[in-house]
Amino acid sequence: MANTGLSKSLILKGLQCQKALWLTKNPPDFELPPKPDLEALFRTGTEVGILAQQLFPGGVEVPYEGLSFGEQLTRTKQLIDSGAEVIYEASFSFSAIFVKVDILVRDGDAWQIHEVKMGTSVKDVNLDDVAVQHYVLNGCGLSVSKSFLVHINNQYVRQGDIEVDKLFTGEEITPQVLARLQSMPEVVQELRSTLRESAEPSIDIGPHCKDPYECDFIPYCWRHIPEDSIFDLRGRGTDKFKLYNQGIVRLADVPLDELNGAQRFQAEATLEQKDVTDREAVREFLGSLWYPLCHLDFETFDTPIPPFDGVRPYQKVPFQYSLHIQKEVGAEPEHCEYLAQPNVDPRRELIEQLLTTIPEDACILTYNQAFEKGVLRELAKLFPDLAEAIEVRLANVRDLMAPFKRRDVYRWPMRGSYSIKEVLPALVPELSYTGMEIADGMAAMQAYREMCALEAGEKLDRLRAAMLDYCRLDTLAMVKILKVLVATEGFSSC
Ligand code: SF4
Known part of the structure; x- marks a missing residue:
């Protein structure tokens, strides 16, 4: 039976490319290069998350380490029932989707979501991220009054101790999240039906392979791209995927007059193995x-x-x-x-x-x-x-x-x-x-x-x-x- 379990990160992966989601659950018989070591990045992310908690002092954390998923859910429920005002890393599960909310703040009968990111602005993928959290919280019977993205303020200059209220900017993103929330049930259903398929989804390469994140499966999906291809052309200029969709892949097949000056120079030099020296x-x-x-x-x-x-x-x-x-x-x-x-x-x-x-x-x-x-x-x-x-x-x-x-x-x-x-x-x-x-x-x-x-x-x-x-x-x-x-x-x- 197909494994259709989802998590927030799997949903985000599926929103980028359903084939990437399917391949994550059904790894191809293909040797992928080892993933880059992201430990330092995760460590920094954790430090940022802990610092941002000071924006809402007095909260109680539901730790990831040392507790099973079930225990994290139980602990969160206990905190909510006992009247906690602020919960860090609150955990919820709905429709077999598990999420953790960085900072959950009681707001009357409802709750505010504060998602902490290391970036310096709000990105679309952040809005999707919070929409998944909002969806799961609603499914658990919690009402969400407002959502915020807490990101780094790159204008802050440190003098003395870190001033957390100046280091971070909390941007309200409620309208954008609500707009995404409406389609969340269909999104989840669609991703689950993709996972139920026995065959790999037929999705070709495209700009989505690197946006918003570089996909882990690029070596697999791009293996038909030859050396000296249109994708080796540097800089902005001609739309490479437009050429690709016209069936033009090899540099040798590109109509040179479709390229800008720099790209044409590169293509000609590569094809003719030409060197240039302007003495x-x-x-x-x-x-x-x-x-x-x-x-x-x-x-x-x-x-x-x-x-x-x-x-x-x-x-x-x-x-x-x-x-x-x-x-x-x-x-x-x-x-x-x-x-x-x-x-x-x-x-x-x-x-x-x-x-x-x-x-x-x-x-x-x-x-x-x-x-x-x-x-x-x-x-x-x-x-x-x-x-x-x-x-x-x-x-x-x-x-x-x-x-x-x-x-x-x-x-x-x-x-x-x-x-x-x-x-x-x-x-x-x-x-x-x-x-x-x-x-x-x-x-x-x-x-x-x-x-x-x-x-x-x-x-x-x-x-x-x-x-x-x-x-x-x-x-x-x-x-x-x-x-x-x-x-x-x-x-x-x-
Ligand atoms: S490499 Fe591109 S097409 Fe292949 S799974 Fe990743 S995003 Fe999808």
Whole structure:
């Protein structure tokens, strides 16, 4: 007999794609890659949820850990019957759908739902989420007077202890939830009938595969898409699913005049395996640099709960940098680096060390200058006594990404990208991020968070070493890429 049990998350999955719901209950005979480690994200979500409870103090929690579903339901009922005003994680089940309400607040004879999210605005999927809760509560005989989405206020700046009433914004979403509530019985019925089907639903790929969430079954459902397909085209431009629905999948089959300039360039370069080097433009770029030349890369972290004074939610806080300094063109670089100790505000120490290391008259080369400049500007705002020295460095920043973004230099294996992760293997194949314990900025950010949770010891030392290796490679990659540009153009102009 088909398993037609539903939960809130299964309903949300089914609303995104009924095939995803069916495949979750009937896993395909296909090896899916391991799911990304979301533990750090869940941990942050839990911290945010607990902090938001302070908006409604004095409540009683119905814990998930240590209680069966039945016990959570019984405990909730006892709290309601005994006159509780505020319940955290109240649990309900109706029509075999189990939900937990983040914060349930008594409102006369009815109840208010307060759903807590880590985002900074209300999204459609949040409205669906609360509509499912409202539906189940109604089914359990509870009346819901109002619904709110409690999300992060990204304008808040921490000064001293966290002020929860300023960190969070409670937006009333009652009308939008009521509008969805009407269709909820049919939605549940439709999803159940999908689950009763013995065959996989016939649903083709589409924008829904990544909206609102990236679907776990993409490797399975997209397995018929060949290499060098229309989906490899970068940037906005032609509607790829419109082409797909016309039966055009291979890049080789795309009518080139339907593509915008950048996509057409990419398609032609891929199909003809064509490389481009505009020597004059490279010469001009190299002419804008001077020595000493400091290749700089920051690593930053951001969290919904600002960890230090003067920080907004999700503001990027630098905790690490790598610097390769070349005294003259082609010279062996000297390497300097900084990695914060865990659980201290690293910003003053980091910028002081950086200012000592980068000479005032040095050219500072970054890869994607908007990021490094943004970090430096925030530091200048935070430390007025250092602002002038930081401004001098800011004026000297140049962007190694520029010639690749303009496509002065393009290698067809870059697949339309100018990210350093694509440019490096195309230009400097002997240097690679492959196999590194930390291989991208997101992993570095997670490693920093993990580092803050570790006691001193071997694991912490290993993590620090991996973080230093990764950041060092970022600036070494810039040294090597620049070397290729210099070799392309000749040494004369630099
Ligand atoms: S990959 Fe797309 S079509 Fe396949 S289950 Fe997921 S959302 Fe549905």
